[in-house]
Amino acid sequence: MDSTEIITRIKNKLPGFDALSIAQNYPDEICIKISPQIFKDTCYVLHKILLSPVMMLFACDERKTASKFVINSVFVSLKSGQWVTVSMDLPQENPSFDSLAKTIHSAGLFEREIYEMFGIEPKGHPDLRRLRLHDEVWPQGNYPLRKDFKQACEGNLNEYKFNRVEGDGIFEVSVGPVHAGIIGPGHFRFSVAGEPIVNLEIRLGFTHRGVEKLFEDKNCFVAMRLSECISGDSSFAHSLSFVQAIEKICGSVIPAQAVYIRAIFLELERLYNHVNDIGGMAVDVGFSFPAAYASVLKEAILQLNYNLTGSRYLKKINVVGGILIDIDDAKKQLLLKSLENIKQDFNELVKMLYSSVSFMDRVDSTGVLRKKTAEDLGVVGIAGRASGIPLDLRKYFPSVYKEAKFKMAIQESGDVLARLRIRIFEFTESCRLIDEFTQKLSEGQKISVTPELKEGVALGYQEGWRGPVLYWLKIDSAGLIQRCKIVDPSFNNWQGLSYAVLGNIIPDFPLCNKSFDLSYSGNDL
């Protein structure tokens, strides 16, 4: 589908549609600029014709250079493997726009984010509470992502208002931010009627570190290392999305060897996290042997990462233009041999779990996330695929995965078992992919090119183990980052969790939570 086809389809549904400009900057990106009056309707039409949730919705402060704010909304067209960005300009005085949230639910959180970070009001939004800047510690009227923000000024502090469920026999159970386990901080407010949960409100933002602001005015080579610290368990997926955006802007052609090596590392990251989660589910039902077994397996993969790259979490190996670590013949042998053992052990782990009736009883039909709910919330990645949403960037975008005949995992039931099955399937598939990619490697090939920095805008995207990791970047001619918008798959998926637990009992919450295994730091940024 090219840009004219998309425009024709929008016009069919929206007769008054008129674009200010249409640009196809890259084969996989279409950018449509429109006036604020038709922004809401255009987004709704695109949401319907592309069957895509709002994948990103964010603001940019361009008051200094162009006296305006810009709002961008990004949709994905899976059919044609393209990203469609709709953007509009807003005046710098009293900026506001009509909220999309009531017609497109997946826009809701993004709009709250725009309001708290830029002070641009989405008019008619049903819930404008802050997500990350907690009212108790951050005075009102301070918008940190505005370019002229230096430090927080004095102002009123407020208290956060939780949604309240009232009625006979309703109890509230509040958990966090410091939890019993060794995990990130978040606050969970359960409303229960007897045993079953009738409402769960998840308050996050505890690990907010202001990373989007930190990226600004940084040289993109320096910022590379920051992208690895956004979410520790997805450091490679994050750094890969980040460099992909820069490489698109620079027009760099990455050597084939580096492309395969990057894909191998991305799959290795998926392997250790999937086995970690499978073990975590066993922990949460008190099934200790498989849990310990999985942790040994995870350690083996981390050890393999270390032996290949010198970093257990695949940090400091990605660079703009390629990769620093080559996989030579010796490493190839090591990789294939270790993978063989890992596969064998993994099959044993799966057998242990599947043959335990009590384990299966705990995971089957627990924490169901219905497909309709998942679609409305814009749930992506593993959680989305477990609820029947066929979204995996590896399948739809031209890449090494297409030539390796990548098979996407999909389940319909949306319960913990479905999310477990997705992981098991993907683990096996990733092993196969690594095998296939390794065959394509040959020694002594070039593994990086030196990019020439240019001014520009691009979207970097990778299917991390949790789901799509998106980086929207704008850099100036000196290579300094003007705006970096990050969307981790956890952002929309946390909402999915709060719906999946409804009707379940609190003792099953850890299990439901682990089956999503979302990132606190990736969400909080």
Add this chain to the structure above:
Amino acid sequence: MIHILKNRILKGIVTRHIDLGLPIEINAAGSELKILIQKRFGRSLNIREVDTGSCGACESEIISANNPIYDLQRFGINFVASPRHADALLVTGPVSKNMLIALKKTYDAMPEPKFVITCGDCALDGGPFKDSYYVEKKVKDIIPVVLHIPGCPPSPTNIIQSLLSFLIN
């Protein structure tokens, strides 16, 4: 059940020897340390972990230090669920403004005697996040810190070695 038994036998003992750079063998060090910890802390050393905004990699490595391969528990060091049960607080991450109160409250909830350890580069001085508008001062300026474990993230071996050599000395 049969799979569990089979794998239990096939895998055997996976726990790894950890070199502490001490003249004594590790097993001896393990038992000696256990005696030492028992003397100083009554039973075991109990640690409560608090994440004040880390990316999750430090947590992952702390969990790994408790897996059967590194098996931190063999030295008498346990991670506990509540600060009320803890002798030591292990802090990771730069201190996000949102976690400042939680960090102080967790520390206050611990019974005396108590001490604080920081883990990972962020917890030392904010690491890559130190210039952020939302990161508070260093952990050691909020609560007294006696030991820092460097790394991004520190490996399980680093964590265990740092903890043990600190306790022995």
